[in-house]
Amino acid sequence: YQRRVRGLICGGLVCVRSQCCKWLETGECTKHAQQCGTGTAIYLVIMSSTVVIIRGERVYLWGSVYLDQHDEEDIDLKRGKTLYLSDTRYQCLNQQWLSHSFDHVLKRWGWHQSQF
Numbered sequence: 001y002q003r004r005v006r007g008l009i010c011g012g013l014v015c016v017r018s019q020c021c022k023w024l025e026t027g028e029c030t031k032h033a034q035q036c037g038t039g040t041a042i043y044l045v046i047m048s049s050t051v052v053i054i055r056g057e058r059v060y061l062w063g064s065v066y067l068d069q070h071d072e073e074d075i076d077l078k079r080g081k082t083l084y085l086s087d088t089r090y091q092c093l094n095q096q097w098l099s100h101s102f103d104h105v106l107k108r109w110g111w112h113q114s115q116f
Contacts, residue, residue: 008093
């Protein structure tokens, strides 16, 4: 199956680590980030509810903006609980985007090595 992500800035739908994109030297998410956000993009991994941030050659797994009734994440949707958009988390992510503060706030960046 194809793993898809939704761009939270432009709404674009992009596949990630799929066979259809193996011919690309740069992953489709990275390519989309370069074209759409001058190297920075925020994606929602649809089948896991995880927010992923691409910034240049770095990647950050931000967490989720969707929480259950107890304000807990259900990463990879394993528990099967109903999830709700957390206004607090969404506003936090939005403020980090608008203030360009990802580099100052997020400390555990990894290198994606063009795999995204």
